[in-house]
Amino acid sequence: xxxxxxxxxxxxxxxxxxxxxxxxxxxxxxxxxxxxxxxxxxxxxxxxxxxxxxxxxxxxxxxxxxxxxxxxxxxxxxxxxxxxxxxxxxxxxxxxxxxxxxxxxxxxxxxxxxxxxxxxxxxxxxxxxxxxxxxxxxxxxxxxxxxxxxxxxxxxxxxxxxxxxxxxxxxxxxxxxxxxxxxxxxxxxxxxxxxxxxxxxxxxxxxxxxxxxxxxxxxxxxxxxxxxxxxxxxxxxxxxxxxxxxxxxxxxxxxxxxxxxxxxxxxxxxxxxxxxxxxxxxxxxxxxxxxxxxxxxxxxxxx
Amino acid sequence: xxxxxxxxxxxxxxxxxxxxxxxxxxxxxxxxxxxxxxxxxxxxxxxxxxxxxxxxxxxxxxxxxxxxxxxxxxxxxxxxxxxxxxxxxxxxxxxxxxxxxxxxxxxxxxxxxxxxxxxxxxxxxxxxxxxxxxxxxxxxxxxxxxxxxxxxxxxxxxxxxxxxxxxxxxxxxxxxxxxxxxxxxxxxxxxxxxxxxxxxxxxxxxxxxxxxxxxxxxxxxxxxxxxxxxxxxxxxxxxxxxxxxxxxxxxxxxxxxxxxxxxxxxxxxxxxxxxxxxxxxxxxxxxxxxxxxxxxxxxxxxx
Numbered sequence: 001x002x003x004x005x006x007x008x009x010x011x012x013x014x015x016x017x018x019x020x021x022x023x024x025x026x027x028x029x030x031x032x033x034x035x036x037x038x039x040x041x042x043x044x045x046x047x048x049x050x051x052x053x054x055x056x057x058x059x060x061x062x063x064x065x066x067x068x069x070x071x072x073x074x075x076x077x078x079x080x081x082x083x084x085x086x087x088x089x090x091x092x093x094x095x096x097x098x099x100x101x102x103x104x105x106x107x108x109x110x111x112x113x114x115x116x117x118x119x120x121x122x123x124x125x126x127x128x129x130x131x132x133x134x135x136x137x138x139x140x141x142x143x144x145x146x147x148x149x150x151x152x153x154x155x156x157x158x159x160x161x162x163x164x165x166x167x168x169x170x171x172x173x174x175x176x177x178x179x180x181x182x183x184x185x186x187x188x189x190x191x192x193x194x195x196x197x198x199x200x201x202x203x204x205x206x207x208x209x210x211x212x213x214x215x216x217x218x219x220x221x222x223x224x225x226x227x228x229x230x231x232x233x234x235x236x237x238x239x240x241x242x243x244x245x246x247x248x249x250x251x252x253x254x255x256x257x258x259x260x261x262x263x264x265x266x267x268x269x270x271x272x273x274x275x276x277x278x279x280x281x282x283x284x285x286x287x288x289x290x291x292x293x294x295x296x297x298x299x300x301x302x303x
Numbered sequence: 304x305x306x307x308x309x310x311x312x313x314x315x316x317x318x319x320x321x322x323x324x325x326x327x328x329x330x331x332x333x334x335x336x337x338x339x340x341x342x343x344x345x346x347x348x349x350x351x352x353x354x355x356x357x358x359x360x361x362x363x364x365x366x367x368x369x370x371x372x373x374x375x376x377x378x379x380x381x382x383x384x385x386x387x388x389x390x391x392x393x394x395x396x397x398x399x400x401x402x403x404x405x406x407x408x409x410x411x412x413x414x415x416x417x418x419x420x421x422x423x424x425x426x427x428x429x430x431x432x433x434x435x436x437x438x439x440x441x442x443x444x445x446x447x448x449x450x451x452x453x454x455x456x457x458x459x460x461x462x463x464x465x466x467x468x469x470x471x472x473x474x475x476x477x478x479x480x481x482x483x484x485x486x487x488x489x490x491x492x493x494x495x496x497x498x499x500x501x502x503x504x505x506x507x508x509x510x511x512x513x514x515x516x517x518x519x520x521x522x523x524x525x526x527x528x529x530x531x532x533x534x535x536x537x538x539x540x541x542x543x544x545x546x547x548x549x550x551x552x553x554x555x556x557x558x559x560x561x562x563x564x565x566x567x568x569x570x571x572x573x574x575x576x577x578x579x580x581x582x583x584x585x586x587x588x589x590x591x592x593x594x595x596x597x598x599x600x601x602x603x604x605x606x
Contacts (some may be wrong), residue, residue, distance in 0.1 A: 022341050023448060026511070027496060028379035029343040029439065031446050039342070040332040041420060043436060045390035047427045076331035087348035087434045098309050117344060124350045126429045131390045133346060133436035136332065144333045145326060192331060208329070 007096035018115040020082060030117035032083055032135070038143060040136035042073035047126035052170065052191035059097045061170045063104020071112055071174035071193070072248045076193040077143040078183035081112055081176060083204065086119035089129040101130065112176055141183055144252075149190035149209035153277040154259030159249040160272040161198055162226025162240030169246035178268040179250060185247035185267040194247040198274075201251055203282055203295040209253070215242075215275035215293065217286035223247070242284070243297020253277055313491070321418040323385060333420035335386055335438070341446060343439035345376035351430035355473065362400045364473045365433065372498070373437035374415055374477035375551045379496040380446040381486035382439035384415055384479060389422040392432040404433065415479055438439020444486055447555075448496055452493035452512035456580040457562030462552040462573045464501055465529025465543030472549035481571040482553060484600055488570040489561035497550040501577075506585055506598040512556070518545075518578035518584020518596065520589035526550070 023031035045135045046066050054062065064129040067084065073079040086105060090098055098121065109116055114134070156176050175193065182188060190205045198220070203214050217238060228242035233240070251274075254262065262271055275285070292300040326334035343458045349369050351357040357365060362519050370387065377384040377602055389408060393401055401424065417437070461481050478496065484490060501523070506568055520541060529543035536543070554577075557565065578588070587596040595603040 007434075023446060027448050028376040029345040029382065029446070031340040031380070031441065032344060034338045034340055034342055034440075037337055037339055039434075039438075041335060041386070041388055042332040043390045043421065043423050043434075045392060045423050045425055045432075045434060046427060047392050047429065047432075049424065049429075050427050073331040077334070079332065084437055085346040085437075087346045089348060089350050089432055118346065120346050120348050120434075121310055122348055122350060122353065126350065126352075126355045126432075129348075129350075129429075129432045130435035131346075131348060131389075131423075133344075133388055135342075135344065138334065142327060143332070145330050145331075145579040177519075202384070237342065264337045292500055 008183060009050050019117050021117055024117055026134040032117065033138040034156050035164065037140070038138040040074055040077055040079040040138060040143060042070055043131060043133040044069045045129065047129050048103065052172065054128050057170055057251045058195040059100035062128070063101040064108050065170045066130045066132045067105045067108035067127035068172055068174045068248065070132045071108065071114070071176055072193040074134055075137035075174050075176040075179040076191055076250060077138070078179040078188060078191065079143060080180065081114045081134055081136040083115045083117045084115060084132050086108065087131045088121055089126060090121065090123045091128055092123050092125065094123055125269065139180065139183060144183060144188045144191045146190045146192055146205045146208035149205050149211055149253035149277050151192045151211055151277050151279050152256055153189055153253040154256055154273055155253055155275045156259070156262065156271055157221065157249050157251050157274055158268065160221040160222045161194065161247045161249060162237060162244045163229040164225065164244055164246045166225040166229060168223065168225060171280035172248040174248060175250045180250065183268040186254050186262060189253045191250055191252035194249050196243055196250055198251065198296050199242045199282065199293055199297040200295045206252065207281060212278040212282060213275055214283040214285055214290060217220050217284055219272065221272045222230045239297060265288065306571055313316055318473045322416050324516035326442035327434065333388065337418065338440040340443070341441040342448060343377055343380055343382040343441060344374055344436065345579055346434060346436040347372045347376070349433065350432050353542045357431050360473055362403035363407035365431070366404040367411050368473045369433045369435045370408045370411035371475060371477045371551070373435045374411065374417070374479055375496040377439035377551060378477050378482040379494055380441070381482040381491060381494065382441050382446060383483065384417045384437055384439040386414065386418045386420045387435050387437045388420060390434045391422065391424055391428060393426045394431055395426050395428065397426055399456065399562040442483065442486060447486060447494045449495055449508045449511035450494045452508050452556035452580050454514055454582050456492055456556040456579050457557055457559055457576055458516060458554065458556055458580065459562070459565065459574055460524065460552050460554050460577055461571065463524040464550045464552060465526045465547045466532040466542060467547055467549045469508055469528040469532060471526065471528060474549065475551040477551060478553045484570040487599045489557050489565060492556045494553055497552050497554055498548055500546045500548045500600050501554065502545045502585065502596055502600040503598045508556065509585060515581040515583040515585060516578055517581050517586040517588055517593060520587055522575065522577050532598040542600060
C-alpha cells in the first residue's frame with residue numbers, strides 16, 4: 001500500500017502517536033505490536049447507492065458508518081478494537097470528499113481509541129466504495145462466538161430495534177463498551193450484532209448453536225423510527241423490529257441464572273430480555289400463541 | 304462480516320484446516336492465534352477498468368492479482384504472510400464470477416500457505432471491486448522499512464523490469480520467499496516492491512532514507528515485454544523499465560560489503576546491481592554522463 005491514503009499521510013502529523021503502531025502509513029505495510037491474545041479480524045465494504053446515498057448523507061457520515069460497522073463486528077465477539085486499514089475507490093475529483101470521509105472515520109476511531117494505520121486510495125469512474133478492515137484483540141475471557149447458546153438460555157438485546165433506514169444505520173454507536181462490560185459480568189454463550197435484522201441474526205445464532213429460539217412479541221423493544229416508518233410502510237412496528245437490518249445492537253444468549261442477574265443489576269443500560277432458547281425452530285410468542293418466525297422477520301399466521 | 308463471502312463458506316470444507324485460525328469464516332470476526340512478532344498489515348483495492356479489464360482477463364486472474372499484490376507488500380517488509388480477508392463488490396448476477404475470483408485468490412494463497420479467514424461479499428450495479436487485506440508476521444530480524452538506505456549503499460533489483468501491462472501485472476509471483484532469503488543473508492537497509500515504477504519507488508526509498516540514488520543505465524535488467532512494447536510505444540525499453548509500474552520485483556539497498564557478498568553467492572536467482580545510493584538527488588548514469596532522473600522515469604537530457 002505504498003504512498004496511499006494520502007490524506008492519512010497528510011493528516012497523520014495532527015493525530016496523536018499510538019505506541020502500538022510500530023510503523024505507520026508511509027511504508028509498504030503497517031507494523032503493529034504483537035497482541036498477547038487472539039487477534040480478531042473483520043472487514044466490511046460499503047458502496048454508494050447500496051449502503052448509503054452519498055449525495056444525501058455526505059461523506060463524513062459514510063466514514064462514520066464504515067468505521068462503526070466494522071467496530072460493531074469486533075463488539076459482537078466482545079473484543080477490543082485496536083487498528084484499522086481503509087481502502088477506497090473515490091469518484092474522480094474526490095479530493096474534498098476524501099478528507100471528509102477521513103474525518104468521519106477519525107470521529108469514530110478516536111472515540112474508541114482505534115489507530116488508522118494505513119490504507120489504499122484510488123480514484124475511478126465509478127461510485128464511492130469504501131472497505132475497512134478492523135483488527136482487535138480478544139479479552140482474557142476469550143472471544144465470544146455464536147455457537148454456545150443452548151435451550152433455556154435467555155435472549156437479550158442492548159437497545160430498541162427497527163426503522164434504522166431513517167438514519168440510525170448511519171449514526172449508531174457500535175456496542176464495543178457494552179460488549180466488554182457484559183463479557184465481564186456474565187458468561188456470554190453466544191452474541192451477534194444485528195446487521196441483517198433481529199430474526200435473521202438470531203437465526204444465525206441458532207444455526208451455529210444447533211438450537212432454536214422463541215421471542216416474546218410484546219417484550220421486543222421497538223425504536224421510534226420503526227413506529228414512524230410503520231405509518232407509511234404497510235408493516236407493523238414489530239415487523240420492522242424483527243425484519244429491518246442495521247440496528248447494530250447486540251443480541252446475545254446467557255444462562256437463565258446469568259439472565260436474572262443482568263435484570264437485577266444491569267451492567268449497561270438498555271438491556272431487554274426478548275425471549276429464550278428452545279430445542280429447535282424460530283418462533284414468535286404473541287397473544288399466548290407460538291407462531292413460526294421466518295428469518296426474514298415474517299410471521300406465519302396460524303389457523 | 305456476518306454470513307458473507309458465501310463462497311468461502313461453501314468452499315471451506317474443501318480447504319485444509321489451518322491451526323493458526325482459531326475461528327474462521329462464519330462468525331462476526333475471524334480469530335487468529337496471536338503472532339509472537341510484530342504484526343504486518345496491508346491493504347490493496349483493485350477496480351475493474353483501472354487495475355484490470357474483467358472481460359479481457361477473466362475473474363481468476365483478477366483474484367490472483369489481488370492476492371499477489373498484497374503479498375508483495377508483505378514481501379517488501381520481508382515478512383511472512385499468514386492470513387487475509389477479502390471484500391468484494393460484485394456486478395449483479397456475479398455468482399460464477401465470485402467462484403472463479405475465489406479460485407484465483409486461493410491459487411496464490413495456497414502457494415504461500417496463507418489462510419483466507421473471512422470477507423464481505425456484496426453485489427451492486429457497478430463494476431467489480433475487490434479489496435484484500437493481508438496480515439503477516441515480521442521475522443526475528445524485524446520488518447524491513449524504506450528508511451535505512453545511506454550513501455554508498457548498493458542498489459539491487461530481483462528481476463527484469465518494464466512492460467508489465469502486457470501481462471506480468473496479472474501473473475507475477477510475489478517475492479515473498481526471495482525477501483525472506485535476502486533478509487537472512489544480509490542486512491537489508493531499505494526495501495520496496497516496485498508497484499509505481501522503478502524510479503518512483505526508488506524515490507520513495509530516497510525520501511524515507513534522506514539520501515539520493517544513481518542508477519547505471521546499462522545495468523538495469525529489462526524485461527522482454529519492455530522491448531516488445533517499445534516497438535509501438537515511442538519509448539525506449541529503458542524508459543519502460545524505469546517508468547512502468549507493477550513489476551512487483553523488489554528493489555533494495557545494502558552496504559557495499561553485503562552487496563559484494565550477494566554478487567558472489569546470490570541467495571536467490573535474478574539479482575542485479577542497478578546502482579548506488581548517494582547523498583541526494585535521483586540520477587541516471589548513461590554513457591559516462593550523470594543525468595537527473597524524474598520519479599516518473601523521465602530522463603532530463605543535458606547539454
